[in-house]
Amino acid sequence: MKCEEFETIGLDAERDASLGEAERAAALAHASTCSRCAALQDSWLAAGAELRAFAEDTAMAQAPARVEMRLRQEFRTQHVTLKVRRAGVITAWTLATAAVLVGALSWVNWRKGVSNEAANHAKHSLSAANSAANNRQGTANHRAPVESGPALQPDSSESEDLVADNEWNDFTLLPGALPWDSADAAILRVRMQRSSLGALGLPVNEERASEWIQVDLLVGDDGLPQAVRLPQQ
């Protein structure tokens, strides 16, 4: 072994596990024959002893307790913050989901309301149209409610019934009257003495001539009675 080689690997031949037995023996042999390298090794051993003293000096060194304290504080802060952040995210998502659900429900209800309203409107329109048609008929019936006193006041419910029932066939055509147009005719319910029927050209029982009876008169658009009906008492 040469001096340069000894300086590189020979000084620590005992510790260097990468060296083989032959190299260790060669280093030992060189140190025993070369006084310069032997002095170098002695110097290194002295330096090694001093390094070990330094190592021992710091062997028990530890980070101060405040480092652990700071780290634990930071650990708590970090994980609490993380938990708070997670809770915040969960809350935000929950609220957002709730808002979306509420919005969706409101929209569905609104849509349902709108469609119901439209259906009702259509129904009302239909019934209004029907009513209008009926009313047109009814109005025609009621157009001339000429009353001559409480006895001649038309009974609206009955007149409606009459119109609704459409019982035109129950009327007896007065003598000399022409068949009427039902669209322009009106029914009047009046009280009169039976003898008055004679004035309309109808036969009257003389024994009961003074009796008061209720009569439905079918009045044409010219205001003249055209037919009469005796409602069942």
Added chain:
Amino acid sequence: MTIAEQERDDVLLRRAAKGHEEAFTLLYRRHQAAMYRFALRMTGNTWAAEEIVQDVFMTLMRDPKKYDASRGALGAFLYGVARNRVMKHLERLPREVALEEKNEDGTGSGIVLKDASTPAIWLEKRERIRQVRAAVQELPAEFREAVVLCELEELSYEEAAQLAGCPIGTIRSRLHRGRALLMAKLEMLRGVSRRASVAR
């Protein structure tokens, strides 16, 4: 829930990542001394060593996934992080003068030598240690690292090479040059010391 002292590092780290403070504390207590010694021997500065240890464990706390158990022990990973921090510190403050180590209460480092039979011998040894520390601190960072790892931490060349991230040959070469510089420095300091004692 208490954690068994012998719990493996990677298990503890997983628990710590889930917010288990006791697991993190156990990991810290297991590794802090080695990190602190390494940082202190490299920087020669207690404040810097303290900062480095704190940085190392902050890194572990904030990003535990950086450690991959399949690539080696947690200790080696922490050494690697500490080494990077030390190198950054040395680059940032290349000419920082190492201060005399102080305890937390501001007193001296309080080293007690077990074989110090007399105050004179104790003082002489303290002075020698101070000189060695100064000599180590004056080594270039790479040589210093090799000396600290191989001579002070007593790692094998292979382990030191693994931690430093270089081949064994490079570690051997750095150690050789570091030793040469260290011996020269120590010889010089011994000479100065001898001359001073003769003058007295």
